[in-house]
Amino acid sequence: MTRPQTDRATRLLIVSGEIGQGHAAVAQAVRTTVARDRPDCDIRVAEAFARMGHGSGPVFRWLFEFGVRWTPLLQEAWYAAVTHSRLVRWFYREVMGAWVARALAADLATGPTDVVVSTHQLATAGLAWLRRRGRLEARVVAAICDFAPHAYWTYPGVDEYLVLSDLAAAPTREMDPGAGVTVRSALVGAPFRPVPDDEARAAREHLDLPPDALVVVVTAGSLGLGGVADAVRAALATDPRCHVVAVCGHDERARVRLRALQRKVGSARLRVPDWVNDVPTLLAAADVVVNNSGGATAQEALACGRTLVIYQPLPAHGRDSARLLEREGLATTCRRPRELTRLLRGWLARPAALREAHARATAWSQQQAAVDLAAVLKLPSESDPGRLDVGPGR
Helix, strand or coil, rough: EEEECCCCCCEEEEEECCCCCCCHHHHHHHHEEEEEEEHCCCEEEEHHHHCCCCHHHHHHHHHHHHHHHHHHHHHHHHHHHHHCCCHHHHHHHHHHHHHHHHHHHHHHHCCCCCCCEEECCCHHHHHHHHCCCCCCCEEEEEECCCCCCCCHCCCCCCCCCCHHHHHHHHHHHHHCCCCCCCCCCCCCCCCCCCCHHHHHHHHHHHHHHCCCCEEEEEEECCCCCHHHHHHHHHHHCCCCEEEEEEEECCCHHHHHHHHHHHHHHCCEEEEEECCCCCCHHHHHHHCCEECCCCCHHHHHHHCCEEEEECCCCCCCHHHHHHHHHHCCEEEECCHHHHHHHHHHHHHHHHHHHHHHHHHHHHHHHHCCCCCCCHHHHCCCCCCCCCCCCCCCCC
16 A cells, blocks of 8 residues: 655654653654654654553553562463463453554544554554554554563554564564564664773763773663662672662662662762663663663663673563573573672673673674664655555555
């Protein structure tokens, strides 16, 4: 299906869902990249949960946090049910899809839309529901925000999936054989890129971190889920040359506990900021980033060419992404504090091994960097503004 040539600007709608900051960060990266490469494109952004009303965002966020933090076995059971149960898949595809579709109707009714990019799985369900019923002509592209694809992300009616790894491409095609799949480096925006040595030194000087220390950034994303405190203690136990920056997100309880630890070990070896606004500079100063999933923070670390460790991965999607990252050679998984301590000591003893890990991350970051996102979305270029191909059979 093609659209006839018109004088209006190509319109792109980006739909996110703010469970944490990751989905919104990917949406912002898509917006920034397209605005840079197609400055004539009319770009709009919608947040699905805000459109759904009835406190949907806080409710879904609470359910996710509760499941991950307090009932990991139930989280795993839900994850398996979405994968294997036709009834559960039907519920998300048809019932949740219809709810989200109604919520997005106003955004889609403001004028002809050429391409819609979803960065959250429920937004994808709603857009695909509309597409299957012929109520949406726009090309639908789903950006999968974790390294490991899952049935929760894929719905018939999507034209293209953006995935982060060659190992994720084949499973995604199996889940939705009718769609295209493009492997692209992290959708994290221009500030996150491989860091030369001189920029790393400048970042450490700016943050007042020792130039010869092993700098470890420990984070659990914006929601602060996971064992941040245990990972910090394990890193501090490595060696006096190990300096730690603990990023707690919205987890105020972890921040209070770590500041008590900071008073014992000294602020020179442990930093516990309130909130980090300049994440690119912090990652540029780091040697190692310790995280608990394959979401936005992991992508940002790898995009900067930093060594990634997945510590006590989150249940369900976190564990799947940790396994895929290990298979790709992009991360090491540690499930116990002593494993993390031993790993960091090994890198202190063998700096060449740490440099090799940096090189693998940098190679991944640069591998797909030349992929033209606007071309993948099939947005017309300024030199060929005439027609927009929506895709075969859709």
